Amino acid sequence: MSEPFQPPLRIGILGTARIARAFIDGVTDSQRVTVTAVASRDAVRAAAFARESAIARHFGSYEALLADPDIDAVYIPLPNSLHAEWSIRAARAGKHVLCEKPLSATAGEARDMFDAARRHRVHIVEGYPYRAQPQTLKLRGMLDAGLIGEVRLIQASFGFTLDSGANIRWSSQLAGGALMDIGSYPVSLVRMIAKNRPRRVHAIAQWTDGGVDSALAATLEFADGLIAQIACSFGTSLHRQALIAGTHGTIQTTYLNHTSTPLQAALQLRVGADRDAVDSTVQTSPVNGFLAEAESFERLIRQGPTQWSGTTPEESVDIMLTIEAMLESARSGGTIDIPAA
Numbered sequence: 001m002s003e004p005f006q007p008p009l010r011i012g013i014l015g016t017a018r019i020a021r022a023f024i025d026g027v028t029d030s031q032r033v034t035v036t037a038v039a040s041r042d043a044v045r046a047a048a049f050a051r052e053s054a055i056a057r058h059f060g061s062y063e064a065l066l067a068d069p070d071i072d073a074v075y076i077p078l079p080n081s082l083h084a085e086w087s088i089r090a091a092r093a094g095k096h097v098l099c100e101k102p103l104s105a106t107a108g109e110a111r112d113m114f115d116a117a118r119r120h121r122v123h124i125v126e127g128y129p130y131r132a133q134p135q136t137l138k139l140r141g142m143l144d145a146g147l148i149g150e151v152r153l154i155q156a157s158f159g160f161t162l163d164s165g166a167n168i169r170w171s172s173q174l175a176g177g178a179l180m181d182i183g184s185y186p187v188s189l190v191r192m193i194a195k196n197r198p199r200r201v202h203a204i205a206q207w208t209d210g211g212v213d214s215a216l217a218a219t220l221e222f223a224d225g226l227i228a229q230i231a232c233s234f235g236t237s238l239h240r241q242a243l244i245a246g247t248h249g250t251i252q253t254t255y256l257n258h259t260s261t262p263l264q265a266a267l268q269l270r271v272g273a274d275r276d277a278v279d280s281t282v283q284t285s286p287v288n289g290f291l292a293e294a295e296s297f298e299r300l301i302r303q304g305p306t307q308w309s310g311t312t313p314e315e316s317v318d319i320m321l322t323i324e325a326m327l328e329s330a331r332s333g334g335t336i337d338i339p340a341a
């Protein structure tokens with residue numbers, strides 16, 4: 001049976017971020033969502049951005065956009081330190097929120113955001129476009145079906161070269177750093193697979209003079225014995241890779257946000273516990289992750305939580321608890337315990 005027609009979900013964007021342009025490009029052909037407005041701290045910048053991106057309305061402050069009754073939801077690609085404040089203000093204004101990763105600067109902020117969402121009867125979710133990719137949906141299905149047995153070890157890394165110019169990622173005030181920016185991806189992947197938060201973490205990091213981590217590597221141990229190793233860096237060539245090793249095989253994934261070629265959308269599967277294991281490529285469809293994510297967000301709002309492929313509130317809080325513990329470990333040199341849920 002086909003779904004009854006509904007007009008597209010009307011999304012407003014807070015800030016003229018670089019990534020907002022990619023989001024707009026991604027959703028441009030969607031029948032389910034439409035970007036109807038953008039706001040900037042600067043009215044001239046908002047007008048220019050709206051003109052360049054063919055957005056109907058623009059506002060010279062975030063407050064003004066939130067006051068617009070013709071907007072159903074907001075996409076928040078602000079610096080990490082502002083995610084909590086503006087998500088909570090959006091919830092108070094009755095808007096649903098698709099907030100960029102990482103959800104917040106601390107686990108406490110994440111909890112405050114979900115409290116606000118409950119109070120104001122809206123959804124706040126953290127956007128990791130890879131979570132809506134067919135590649136990731138297939139991965140989850142394969143793991144749940146026990147194709148590689150019990151997962152015992154995960155190695156996941158994400159790095160690229162960030163030049164030394166002005167960038168929110170170099171600012172400790174804006175909650176930058178490699179772990180918050182790109183390390184949050186492998187942390188979220190491991191949380192998705194483990195279905196639990198780690199019980200303890202140990203990390204080392206390299207630090208900038210400004211006090212953010214430019215590279216970090218960590219070991220995470222889970223209560224059921226699963227071990228994960230996570231690495232991220234602003235000083236390597238671009239890579240994004242994860243190896244998931246179970247008692248009866250392995251899976252490798254790129255966990256990419258956007259897959260434009262069949263190769264990028266494939267999973268590498270090895271089934272068998274020994275040298276006679278059988279290798280195969282599991283093909284999935286290439287997809288723009290922003291489109292898949294935004295349409296899953298629309299279905300969450302209109303059809304309910306089972307339609308959302310992204311992180312649950314519990315996962316987002318656990319991701320922030322893990323990130324906080326990793327940073328504390330890297331600063332102190334000690335192993336940090338994370339209390340059980």
Ligand SMILES: NC(=O)c1ccc[n+]([C@@H]2O[C@H](COP(=O)([O-])OP(=O)(O)OC[C@H]3O[C@@H](n4cnc5c(N)ncnc54)[C@H](OP(=O)(O)O)[C@@H]3O)[C@@H](O)[C@H]2O)c1
Binds near residue numbers: 015016
């Ligand atoms: N999912 C993904 O693929 C992906 C990729 C990249 C980034 N991200 C996430 O998206 C967010 C934005 O990243 P970005 O690289 O696009 O950022 P960006 O280009 O630096 O944009 C951030 C925007 O925030 C607004 N802003 C408000 N207060 C600010 C302040 N004190 N300093 C700087 N900007 C401020 C600015 O807009 P106005 O001045 O116009 O208000 C600015 O355009 C981050 O949370 C990041 O983790 C996600």
